[in-house]
Each structure stands twice: as structure tokens, then as C-alpha cells.
Amino acid sequence: MSKTKLSKDNYLNRELSWIGFNERVLAIALNQKTPLLEQAKFSAIFSNNLDEFFMVRVASLKSQVEAGITKRSEDNQTPKEQLINIRKHLEPLLKKQQSHYKNNLISSYINEKIFLLEYKDLNDRQRTWVDNYFQTAIFPVLTPLAVDPAHPFPFVSNLSLNIAALIRDPETGKEQFARVKVPGRTMDRFITIPNDLSGIDPNPIYNAIPIEQIVAFNLHMLFPGMKVEQHSFFRVTRDADLELRDLEADDLMIALEEGLRKRRIGGEVVRLEVSKDIPVTILELLMEGMAVEEADLYHIDGLLGLDDLQALLKIDMPVLKYPQQRGQTHKLLKSSQRGLLEDGSIKxxxxxxxxxxxxxxxxxxxxxxxxxxxxxxxxxxxxxxxxxxxxxxxxxxxxxxxxxxxxxxxxxxxxxxxxxxxxxxxxxxxxxxxxxxxxxxxxxxxxxxxxxxxxxxxxxxxxxxxxxxxxxxxxxxxxxxxxxxxxxxxxxxxxxxxxxxxxxxxxxxxxxxxxxxxxxxTFRKLLVAPVTLRKGMEALIRREIKFAKNGKTGKIRAKMNSLVDPNIINLLYEASEAGVQIELIIRGMCCLYPQRNGLSENIKVISVIGRYLEHSRVFWFHNDGNSEVFIGSADWMRRNLDRRVEAVTPIEDKNLKEELSQLLDIYLNDNCNSWEMNKDGIFIQQKSQDKEKSAQNLLIHTNKK
Missing domain, CATH: 3.30.870.10 (Endonuclease Chain A)
Structure with missing residues (x-):
């Protein structure tokens, strides 16, 4: 085993590292160079990632807190302290996302004749159409649920969008709380309005309004004879992790099917999102009805559930998207195709x-x-x-x-x-x-x-x-x-x-x-988790340490999704101290601190976030000039090394090894979509000093030759 170096000062919290990754995703949405409809897509990805983060990671931490678990993480934080820090880091990102949607996207879309409207923006003809659409296409599927002594607080399902309303009886003056679930999977989030009704522009390309706005401003139809005093939007995220025992196959399928039914409904509430201007009375009723604590409450200044922005990619405006790219048939496989190829048919x-x-x-x-x-x-x-x-x-x-x-x-x-x-x-x-x-x-x-x-x-x-x-x-x-x-x-x-x-x-x-x-x-060549992968990777790193200590070149280059495993990080620190040059391309979580004197000054970490999600794993070891290269399904995480079945294979063909080495060079030289991690664990976006070098664009164009 390597010397113990890990302490709270040289292991970055994995949850905060993940938030840092999602911040880089958001940065693409906020980047003016990103095509406008792609900006909406990356904002949607940011939100979708965050939903899963709350359903799994935050839910796990909350469960630990509720169980009284105070075990500290590798960076010396209790579950409760991690939850506090998660919120602290997320709130400014959520504000950035909403500000971008309201102040950049909507106005930029108007210039392209794309109108994302609110109900108050509609002209008379549009409003008439929208109200008629509500009566014919939405009203029949809605189920308003009242809350009173005879009707307990309704269950609010996971990730559903809802309207909370205060309804008053004009005869008695009595106020009552009601909840209306906005149609989700069965209807589009953005309802398109016929373009010929537009008074804003004579030739709009796209007019749409969020479905919840249509419902909210027609609530009176659901409560005839009553007066709608106030309304507000809210959205709930629940614990969605399935608890499964080690069962035989048939029992496992039954358990999973039952667990999935429960997941669709959801477990404990882990996040309540509400509109920023929600009336205090409604908020108090929501928090009491769903037993939500202040720490789980998020005020959102804008549209809830921005993951639905993904739908905007359906707008037929190629100029506002990345240029369409289609891969090529591998050059050696062109003669193996039956039928037509992009360059003609095969006889x-x-x-x-x-x-x-x-x-x-x-x-x-x-x-x-x-x-x-x-x-x-x-x-x-x-x-x-x-x-x-x-x-x-x-x-x-x-x-x-x-x-x-x-x-x-x-x-x-x-x-x-x-x-x-x-x-x-x-x-x-x-x-x-x-x-x-x-x-x-x-x-x-x-x-x-x-x-x-x-x-x-x-x-x-x-x-x-x-x-x-x-x-x-x-x-x-x-x-x-x-x-x-x-x-x-x-x-x-x-x-x-x-x-x-x-x-x-x-x-x-x-x-x-x-x-x-x-x-x-044992296996001849494969590195297999949980049997030989950890030992194999650690041995390969130690071999580079030995070369460096003997005055030879020690070098490691690796590309993966996440670097979290404490033992591997510890070993990389030891390798850096021994003089091994280490270059890491980590898309997501990285709990290692690079560039620290006396610890990791020989380690460079970059992250590449582009139009394609970087998912490949490559492990390259110099091996005294006779390089060894591996690809496979595993990241350097405890779960991949110890709790999953993974396979990592050596690449032994000389030409293919060289191809992978050149591939790593391309990523390491990226100055468009690359972020470099500093000694404080913060990723700084790389700015092109001369000619822009985008790894993914270069690979697209190289492949076409």
C-alpha cells in the first residue's frame, strides 16, 4: 500500500465536485458561442442532471441525517454539513440559469421570430384560442383536489408540476386550499399557438406558451361559483433510489417492478421548488402538508422544471443548432456493409x-x-x-x-x-x-x-x-x-x-x-472488476513510480468520467512526488487536487465538455518506452473497482496504441471546450490564445477525410 496522504485538505468532496461538473454543463448554455437552441438543450441537461442528483445523492445524505449517521466523508464532512454546502453551491447556479432563460434566451429568440409567451403577453385572438384549447384539450383531464377535514392533503408525485390555489366561497367568505396537477407525460410542456394569430410579428416561426400558464389562468373553470384568490406553481422531487436485497433472478424482477411503481410515486420529499412570488399562506400549507423543511425549499425566480426546454430542439431552425453531423463507416468496414453506403453501394x-x-x-x-x-x-x-x-x-x-x-x-x-x-x-x-x-x-x-x-x-x-x-x-x-x-x-x-x-x-x-x-x-489479459481490475491498475501505477525513482521516465495519461477512489488518488499523489508526469482528462467528478506543491505538482487535470458527452475511458502507461494502453467500462471509482462487474482490455496492436495516444493528445490540446483544474479544485475554462482547437470538431473533420 502507498503512504497515507489523504486528509480533508487534499480530497475534494465528491458531491461538490459533481456540482462543479454540472456547472460546466450550464456554462455551455450560458456561452454566447453556443447556438441558441443548443443553449436551451444544455440548460435542460443541467436541470435533468440536478433532478437525478437530488433523487439519489441528496436523498441518500438526507436518509443518513434522519438515521442519525454522523460518519464523515473523505474530506471530513458529516452528511448534514454536506447538505448545507450543496445548497450553498447550488443557489447561485440556479439564479444564473433562470437569469439566462429570462434575460438572454427569450429576447434572443424574439430576434429569430421565436416567441415563448406568458399568458399576459397574449393578444385577444391568441387568448381566445388558448382559452378554447384549455376547454377542449386540457380541462377534461384535470382533477382539482381540495384540502379540508374530509379531504387530506393530496399526494404529490415525483417531479410533477402543480398549481396550488386558494379558493374563496363568495357566500360564506371561507377560504380553501386546492391543488391541480399539470398534465405531464401525456401533453407537451410548451403548447404551440397558430402563427396566424400573432400580432407581434407578421411572420413568426414559432409561438408557444407553457401549459401551466394556460391552466393557471383558467382555474375559475375548475371551481365554478368560487373565486380564485391566489395561485402559485410548485414542483416536488422525491427519493427515487431503489432499495434492493440480493435476491434470486425471478424475485429480483418482482422486487424491481414493485420498486418502480413506488418510484413513480416517489419516496420522501427531498426538494420543494416554488415560484419566487408564492403567497406565504400557500407556502405554509404546502410545507405543512408535505412535511418539508426550510432546508429543502427552493424559491425559483422563473419557470419551474427547465428540463422541458429540451422540447425546443424540435423547432425546425437548423441555423440555431449545431451543424448536423453524421458519423462515417469505419474505413476498414466499408466492404462489409450490405446495401447502400454514404459513398455509394457495394457490389x-x-x-x-x-x-x-x-x-x-x-x-x-x-x-x-x-x-x-x-x-x-x-x-x-x-x-x-x-x-x-x-x-x-x-x-x-x-x-x-x-x-x-x-x-x-x-x-x-x-x-x-x-x-x-x-x-x-x-x-x-x-x-x-x-x-x-x-x-x-x-x-x-x-x-x-x-x-x-x-x-x-x-x-x-x-x-x-x-x-x-x-x-x-x-x-x-x-x-x-x-x-x-x-x-x-x-x-x-x-x-x-x-x-x-x-x-x-x-x-x-x-x-x-x-x-x-x-x-x-485470474484472467490472461483482461482486467476484470471486482477480481483483478483494482490490483491491476494499482500495479501499473506503481510500475511508473518505480521507473521514475530509478531515474527513468514515468508517465501516466488517463481519460475517464470520474476519479473518486481514495486509494487510486493516494497512489497518484505518491506517483507525482516520485516524479511521474500525470495528465488526466476527467469529464465529471474529480476528488484529486492537482498542482499542489509537495503533493501533486506533476499532475494536470482537464475536463472537456462539448456537444457530445465524453464517455470513453482510456488508460495509458509509458512503461519505459513500451507503452501499455487499455480501454474499458470502468472509472476510477470505488463502485467500478469493487462493487461492479467491469472489463478493461489492453490494446496491443501498435497502430491502435498510437491512435489512442494521438487521441489523448487531441483532448489535452483542446482550448475551446476544455477546463483546467487549479490547486484549489476549481476548473478554469481555457481560452484560445491563437487558433481554436476543439477536440470534438477536429475528430469530426478528421473522420470525414
Whole structure:
């Protein structure tokens, strides 16, 4: 073990580090160089991220406080102290977001003939249309709920948008509280008003009003004979973490389905958002009715639930969005495509099976720049139809709702192949989707398993067994991202297609570990969590320390989503002191402090946040000039190293190693979407001094050549 260096002064709180990441997401929304509709998208992502943060992380801390747990975090904070600091850091960000929406976005949209209206802004013709729309399309689905001795305070579901109103009986003068839930999933948040009703501009492109404004100003229709004295908007966030015991597969599915029903309703309230101008009487009734404490109350000066701004991307104005980019088919796979390619059709005599291409050399895929559909999906598609393929095994963590891969697995089973799919039911916020896929796969004859008891299976692996000349050959894909066609266009991820026999044998044994009772403790080349990954990574870091101490070059470069694990951080500090040069590209949480004298002066940390979500993981070690490079599904976090099944593979082909080294160079040289972390743990956005170098843009244009 390395020397103990961690203290509250050199380990950054993980919750505050996460908030720092989400602040960088918000910064893209606030950046004037970001196209206007993309600004709305990133603001929506900021809000959606925050919702999940409250439902899981804040909920966990609150549960600890309520249970009387005072155990301190690595940076020496109690759960209660962390909650206080979370609020302190979030409030100014929420104000920035609302100010940007009201003072920048709305006015900028007007210049583009896009009008996001409030009810008070409507002209007479628009108001008549909106009121008629309310009566015909909204009114019938609303259910006003009164609160009195005969009607207890209604349950308010998780993330629902609501209107609280005070209603007065003009005959008795008695006031009564009522709650109206605004239609959510079944209706659009922004209701479009016919453009020909506009009196603001003769040729508007888009007119819309938030649905809650329509409901709020027609509340009198819900309470005939009563007077609506006051109204205000509110939104509730509840604990959404599922508590699951280690159960057998069938019991686990039942428990999950029950847990998901509870999640839709929600657990304890962890946040109450209210309009800034909410009347005191209504606020007091809300807080009392839902047992909300002052610490969980957030006054919002503007529109609640800005995650719905994502809907604005539907506006057909390409000039206000990022230029449309479509990946290319990997250059070595163009002859393996059936049908038309972007550069023309492949003649039948020129067609090569994807297996014949992979057999000749390893292929490194980089999505979305390399198309997922013509690489990974094509690999599984051809596997489903190739008569020489005997079996297919895959892990499925997050799968798109219209998955071509699921269709291919079902087709393979129908073609008589042995097909096994490990579906991770506990993939947070994708549980319901995965349960439905698991049931459909089972009905189609696919052997479905749910992983290792007590561990979440996060690894991204696909194994295809093919019979060739009286022998079986293993073809496989090992990736950093999910087998999800939707996210493959939005996230940057890496993958290896190979027939390396030792890696293939490792994968066979790993699948046996996942599906049976194997207690595999060693692998030939793969680094597998929770068995060998931590030890393997620590050994690789220690080897660089040894080189540096012996007067040789020690160097580590790594790209990942998060760096949180205390032991790894401790070891990196030791490596820095020994003279190892360390360059880290961390998208999200980083609990390590770089550039500190006597601790981490040889460590550089940057974060790249761009139009695509950086999701690839690369680990590069100098190894005295004979570099070793790995890619895989794991970050340097305790959960990835100790509590999940992960697979990290070496990249051994010399050309592919060089390609990954150049890829790291591209990210480290980014001066447009890059933020560098200073010794105080604060990320400072890098400003281009000369020519702008955007890693993602460079990769887009390089891939097109």
C-alpha cells in the first residue's frame, strides 16, 4: 500500500465536485458561442442532471441525517454539513440559469421570430384560442383536489408540476386550499399557438406558451361559483433510489417492478421548488402538508422544471443548432456493409463478411465519429444470420427503446443459435425498460440472466462463437459505452473488435463467471472488476513510480468520467512526488487536487465538455518506452473497482496504441471546450490564445477525410 496522504485538505468532496461538473454543463448554455437552441438543450441537461442528483445523492445524505449517521466523508464532512454546502453551491447556479432563460434566451429568440409567451403577453385572438384549447384539450383531464377535514392533503408525485390555489366561497367568505396537477407525460410542456394569430410579428416561426400558464389562468373553470384568490406553481422531487436485497433472478424482477411503481410515486420529499412570488399562506400549507423543511425549499425566480426546454430542439431552425453531423463507416468496414453506403453501394462481388475483416486485424471504433450502426450493430446483425455462427453472448446495461441489437438477438435465437443476454435489471432509471426487454428476449428463446448476486454488471462485452474449418473461433467486441443506438450518436465511446485468442478465452470465462457459479480469480489479459481490475491498475501505477525513482521516465495519461477512489488518488499523489508526469482528462467528478506543491505538482487535470458527452475511458502507461494502453467500462471509482462487474482490455496492436495516444493528445490540446483544474479544485475554462482547437470538431473533420 502507498503512504497515507489523504486528509480533508487534499480530497475534494465528491458531491461538490459533481456540482462543479454540472456547472460546466450550464456554462455551455450560458456561452454566447453556443447556438441558441443548443443553449436551451444544455440548460435542460443541467436541470435533468440536478433532478437525478437530488433523487439519489441528496436523498441518500438526507436518509443518513434522519438515521442519525454522523460518519464523515473523505474530506471530513458529516452528511448534514454536506447538505448545507450543496445548497450553498447550488443557489447561485440556479439564479444564473433562470437569469439566462429570462434575460438572454427569450429576447434572443424574439430576434429569430421565436416567441415563448406568458399568458399576459397574449393578444385577444391568441387568448381566445388558448382559452378554447384549455376547454377542449386540457380541462377534461384535470382533477382539482381540495384540502379540508374530509379531504387530506393530496399526494404529490415525483417531479410533477402543480398549481396550488386558494379558493374563496363568495357566500360564506371561507377560504380553501386546492391543488391541480399539470398534465405531464401525456401533453407537451410548451403548447404551440397558430402563427396566424400573432400580432407581434407578421411572420413568426414559432409561438408557444407553457401549459401551466394556460391552466393557471383558467382555474375559475375548475371551481365554478368560487373565486380564485391566489395561485402559485410548485414542483416536488422525491427519493427515487431503489432499495434492493440480493435476491434470486425471478424475485429480483418482482422486487424491481414493485420498486418502480413506488418510484413513480416517489419516496420522501427531498426538494420543494416554488415560484419566487408564492403567497406565504400557500407556502405554509404546502410545507405543512408535505412535511418539508426550510432546508429543502427552493424559491425559483422563473419557470419551474427547465428540463422541458429540451422540447425546443424540435423547432425546425437548423441555423440555431449545431451543424448536423453524421458519423462515417469505419474505413476498414466499408466492404462489409450490405446495401447502400454514404459513398455509394457495394457490389455483391466486393462484399466481405465482417468476420473476414476482423480476422485480419484488430479494429478500434470511436463513436459517434465511426457509425455504431455499420460497426457494432452490423457485427451482431451478421452474427444473427451467418450460418457458421454457433452462439452469441452479450451484456446489456442501457438499451434504446427501439434496439436493433435486441431485434438481432431475437432473430439469432429464431435461427437456432445459442443466444445469451445478460440484462442488468438494476441500471438506474433504465430498470423498467430493461425488464420489458428481458421478458421479450425470454419469450423469443434467448437465455436471459441477471448477473452476479450482489454486483451490478456494467461491463460492455459481446462474444460471438463461429465454427471455421472444424474449429471454433471467438470474435468479440469490448467497449466503453452501452449497446444503445441512441446514445451512440450523443456520447463519445471506444470499442475493440478482435479475434485475439487469449482475450477471447478470457471473455468465455468471464461469461461463465456471470452466468454460473465460477469463482474465476485470474484472467490472461483482461482486467476484470471486482477480481483483478483494482490490483491491476494499482500495479501499473506503481510500475511508473518505480521507473521514475530509478531515474527513468514515468508517465501516466488517463481519460475517464470520474476519479473518486481514495486509494487510486493516494497512489497518484505518491506517483507525482516520485516524479511521474500525470495528465488526466476527467469529464465529471474529480476528488484529486492537482498542482499542489509537495503533493501533486506533476499532475494536470482537464475536463472537456462539448456537444457530445465524453464517455470513453482510456488508460495509458509509458512503461519505459513500451507503452501499455487499455480501454474499458470502468472509472476510477470505488463502485467500478469493487462493487461492479467491469472489463478493461489492453490494446496491443501498435497502430491502435498510437491512435489512442494521438487521441489523448487531441483532448489535452483542446482550448475551446476544455477546463483546467487549479490547486484549489476549481476548473478554469481555457481560452484560445491563437487558433481554436476543439477536440470534438477536429475528430469530426478528421473522420470525414
Amino acid at each position: 455483391q462481388e466486393e462484399f466481405k463478411s465482417i468476420f473476414s475483416i476482423i480476422k485480419k486485424q484488430d479494429l478500434l471504433l470511436h463513436h459517434p465519429f465511426d457509425l455504431f450502426s455499420t460497426s457494432v450493430e452490423e457485427f451482431i446483425n451478421q452474427s444473427a444470420e451467418d450460418p457458421q455462427v454457433m452462439g452469441i453472448k452479450m451484456t446489456l446495461y442501457r438499451v434504446s427503446k427501439d434496439s436493433k441489437i435486441i431485434e438481432a438477438l431475437i432473430r439469432a435465437a429464431e435461427n437456432g443459435k445459442q443466444v445469451m443476454a445478460l440484462v442488468e435489471l438494476k441500471a438506474r432509471f433504465d430498470e423498467d425498460n430493461n425488464i420489458q426487454w428481458a421478458k421479450q428476449l425470454e419469450k423469443s428463446g434467448v437465455h436471459v440472466v441477471y448477473g452476479v448476486l450482489g454486483l451490478k454488471t456494467h461491463t460492455k462485452i459481446a462474444l460471438v462463437i463461429r465454427k471455421e474449418k472444424e474449429r471454433l473461433r471467438s470474435y468479440f467486441h469490448i467497449g466503453t459505452g452501452n449497446y444503445n443506438s441512441k446514445t451512440s450518436k450523443l456520447y463519445t465511446d471506444l470499442g475493440l473488435l478482435s479475434v485475439n485468442p487469449e482475450l477471447g478465452q478470457d471473455l468465455i470465462e468471464l461469461f461463465n463467471y456471470l452466468t454460473g457459479f465460477s469463482k474465476q480469480q
